[in-house]
Amino acid sequence: MADSKAPDTARRSDRSRRAIHAAALALVSEVGYGRTTIEGIAARAGVGKQTIYRWWPSKGAVLLEAFLALGDQAAQGEYEIPDTGDLTADLKNVLRATVDQMNDPAFAVPSRALAAEGIVNADLSAEFTAKLLEPQLQLYVKRLRAAQEAGDLRATLDLRIALELLVGPVAHRWLMRTLPLTHAYTDTLVEYVLHGLAPRP
Structure with a gap:
């Protein structure tokens, strides 16, 4: 048979x-x-x-799933922000890697499309935030919390605001596209965020 x-x-x-x-x-x-x-x-x-x-x-839902799948393939496992004991160096390194990704057309084109669609599609925006954006932001929270516990940051620091000070300007410059998004820019951003704008004693 x-x-x-x-x-x-x-x-x-x-x-x-x-x-x-x-x-x-x-x-x-x-x-x-x-x-x-x-x-x-x-x-x-x-x-x-x-x-x-x-x-x-x-089509927005198709693109979101495709983009998430693309990210899963690239990640090849859960990513963590390294903790070398040097918070400044660790943040500079992760933001440099972020800049490289944001400047890569394979990432930039679909992610810009999803960002634009998310403005008018609340469900898509919520899914994008929950599945991609928020997990990445929590990596910053984890690294900043470790620095806080090590005494490198104030104990009273609001870690959510701290991470927004780091990633918000990067996202703004990326979306506006009027100024270059470079390693030098993110290095300076980390220095400003961690050490402030006031004159140092």
């Missing part, structure tokens, strides 16, 4: 999902978010558009 096996629908679905992810990222890079459509993603991925609508409610 011939060996007949049922189609592996899970494997086929995973293959289709990955093709859709790749198509969404490619189209956003090539034509921009505004001109990317569900129909275009489906055609590029070689699937029917109803397949996409069955899994996602919008």
